[in-house]
Amino acid sequence: xxxxxxxxxxxxxxxxxxxxxxxxxxxxxxxxxxxxxxxxxxxxxxxxxxxxxxxxxxxxxxxxxxxxxxxxxxxxxxxxxxxxxxxxxxxxxxxxxxxxxxxxxxxxxxxxxxxxxxxxxxxxxxxxxxxxxxxxxxx
Amino acid sequence: xxxxxxxxxxxxxxxxxxxxxxxxxxxxxxxxxxxxxxxxxxxxxxxxxxxxxxxxxxxxxxxxxxxxxxxxxxxxxxxxxxxxxxxxxxxxxxxxxxxxxxxxxxxxxxxxxxxxxxxxxxxxxxxxxxxxxxxxxxxxxxxxxxxxxxxxxxxxxxxxxxxxxxxxxxxxxxxxxxxxxxxxxxxxxxxxxxxxxxxxxxxxxxxxxxxxxxxxxxxxxxxxxxxxxxxxxxxxxxxxxxxxxxxxxxxxxxxxxxxxxxxxxxxxxxxxxxxxxxxxxxxxxxxxxxxxxxxxxxxxxxxxxxxxxxxxxxxxxxxxxxxxxxxxxxxxxxxxxxxxxxxxxxxxxxxxxxxxxxxxxxxxxxxxxxxxxxxxxxxxxxxxxxx
Numbered sequence: 001x002x003x004x005x006x007x008x009x010x011x012x013x014x015x016x017x018x019x020x021x022x023x024x025x026x027x028x029x030x031x032x033x034x035x036x037x038x039x040x041x042x043x044x045x046x047x048x049x050x051x052x053x054x055x056x057x058x059x060x061x062x063x064x065x066x067x068x069x070x071x072x073x074x075x076x077x078x079x080x081x082x083x084x085x086x087x088x089x090x091x092x093x094x095x096x097x098x099x100x101x102x103x104x105x106x107x108x109x110x111x112x113x114x115x116x117x118x119x120x121x122x123x124x125x126x127x128x129x130x131x132x133x134x135x136x137x138x139x
Numbered sequence: 140x141x142x143x144x145x146x147x148x149x150x151x152x153x154x155x156x157x158x159x160x161x162x163x164x165x166x167x168x169x170x171x172x173x174x175x176x177x178x179x180x181x182x183x184x185x186x187x188x189x190x191x192x193x194x195x196x197x198x199x200x201x202x203x204x205x206x207x208x209x210x211x212x213x214x215x216x217x218x219x220x221x222x223x224x225x226x227x228x229x230x231x232x233x234x235x236x237x238x239x240x241x242x243x244x245x246x247x248x249x250x251x252x253x254x255x256x257x258x259x260x261x262x263x264x265x266x267x268x269x270x271x272x273x274x275x276x277x278x279x280x281x282x283x284x285x286x287x288x289x290x291x292x293x294x295x296x297x298x299x300x301x302x303x304x305x306x307x308x309x310x311x312x313x314x315x316x317x318x319x320x321x322x323x324x325x326x327x328x329x330x331x332x333x334x335x336x337x338x339x340x341x342x343x344x345x346x347x348x349x350x351x352x353x354x355x356x357x358x359x360x361x362x363x364x365x366x367x368x369x370x371x372x373x374x375x376x377x378x379x380x381x382x383x384x385x386x387x388x389x390x391x392x393x394x395x396x397x398x399x400x401x402x403x404x405x406x407x408x409x410x411x412x413x414x415x416x417x418x419x420x421x422x423x424x425x426x427x428x429x430x431x432x433x434x435x436x437x438x439x440x441x442x443x444x445x446x447x448x449x450x451x452x453x454x455x456x457x458x459x460x461x462x463x464x465x466x467x468x469x470x471x472x473x474x475x476x477x478x479x480x481x482x483x484x485x486x487x488x489x490x491x492x493x494x495x496x497x498x499x500x501x502x503x504x505x506x507x508x509x510x511x512x513x514x515x516x517x518x519x520x521x522x523x524x525x526x
Contacts, residue, residue: 053224078214085221092228099235106242113249120256127263134270138277 049097325370333362442486473497
């Protein structure tokens with residue numbers, strides 16, 4: 001009976017150890033994926049609008065990696081959740097920065113157009129004056 | 140200090156250190172700073188759920204900080220910041236979309252307006268271009284007209300000048316004509332007037348007073364013609380006299396060259412006479428009335444002379460000495476003159492130019508009392524008459 005209990009405990013321990021080892025591997029893959037994601041975001045951030053946030057994300061990835069190495073899986077999960085949130089936020093910021101740049105570009109174009117309009121109006125005023133002068137001269 | 144007092148102090152210090160709040164995590168400080176940003180409030184209006192989540196993280200972070208759970212506090216502050224930044228980013232995104240949409244709309248409107256203005260400007264420029272062309276053409280036409288007018292005026296001026304020069308030339312020619320008849324001498328007053336008028340015409344031409352110059356030139360011509368007309372008779376007469384004198388001089392020289400003749404000149408009234416006396420003994424024997432054979436050589440020379448000067452009328456007059464009756468002497472002198480006259484005609488002299496007569500003993504040229512004198516008086520004279 002005692003031997004049976006010992007065997008049961010040993011068996012349960014083996015199953016638990018195996019489960020823990022599987023979760024650590026999953027977390028490892030997630031961290032690797034997050035690192036890759038960091039690189040992708042950096043490439044995506046052409047305007048360098050989220051450079052500091054990306055740097056922070058990379059630090060967190062390293063931190064998660066360290067926790068993983070220390071088998072601090074709970075800490076890994078906490079940091080990983082933050083990395084995920086950070087990644088989502090960075091994507092939003094990059095998208096926003098691109099759209100803002102596009103908006104600025106369009107507004108600059110609009111300003112140029114308005115300047116053209118002013119120039120055209122001035123040209124019309126000049127031409128009108130010239131026409132009036134010519135009409136006066138013709139009379 | 141007693142031992143119990145020391146223990147109390149140590150216990151109090153330990154309690155104080157244990158109950159003291161730890162320093163605020165930098166993450167929480169940064170989060171609070173971001174939350175105070177106006178952009179966060181603006182984002183809260185757009186994305187209230189996200190900002191509420193962030194605020195919950197903020198509250199938890201503060202709570203954990205207060206309870207000295209710094210690590211948890213920092214994590215919650217970071218999570219809160221992430222949510223808030225996300226809310227701000229979404230707000231920026233929406234705002235950028237709105238700006239883009241607005242810019243697109245404005246650009247469209249501005250493009251439409253610019254198009255309309257460009258068309259208006261193009262139309263105006265076309266009108267101005269046309270008006271400028273019209274004005275230029277008008278200016279060109281005016282210039283051309285002015286040029287034509289100037290050329291016309293110049294042409295008219297040239298024409299007037301040419302006409303004036305021609306009229307003056309005509310007057311000068313007329314004056315030359317007057318000069319040719321010596322009008323300065325024979326019609327002095329009229330000639331002087333013509334000359335003055337011509338000078339005035341030339342002066343007026345210099346001053347480009349063409350009308351006046353033409354008038355003066357015409358008057359000068361008229362006066363010159365008058366002067367020429369007035370001077371012509373006197374000039375002709377003078378010229379003829381001069382010519383006649385010249386011819387007479389030449390005649391006298393040639394007559395003097397005939398050997399054995401003593402030529403003389405004298406005047407009878409208005410007539411000048413060149414007399415060639417031929418002693419009768421040169422032609423006749425004693426009282427004969429026909430020319431002796433072999434003595435007519437001198438008549439050849441005289442006949443040639445008469446023919447050379449055909450404008451002079453010629454008299455052939457016979458004379459005798461005083462011995463004998465007057466009637467006989469007249470007859471003798473007449474016959475001898477007739478004989479010479481006939482001899483000259485025979486030598487080709489035009490008979491119409493010759494008259495002959497006998498004067499007997501009249502007009503002796505020497506003393507009839509001497510032989511030599513009588514020989515001289517007994518003669519036939521060939522007389523050339525001129526004025």
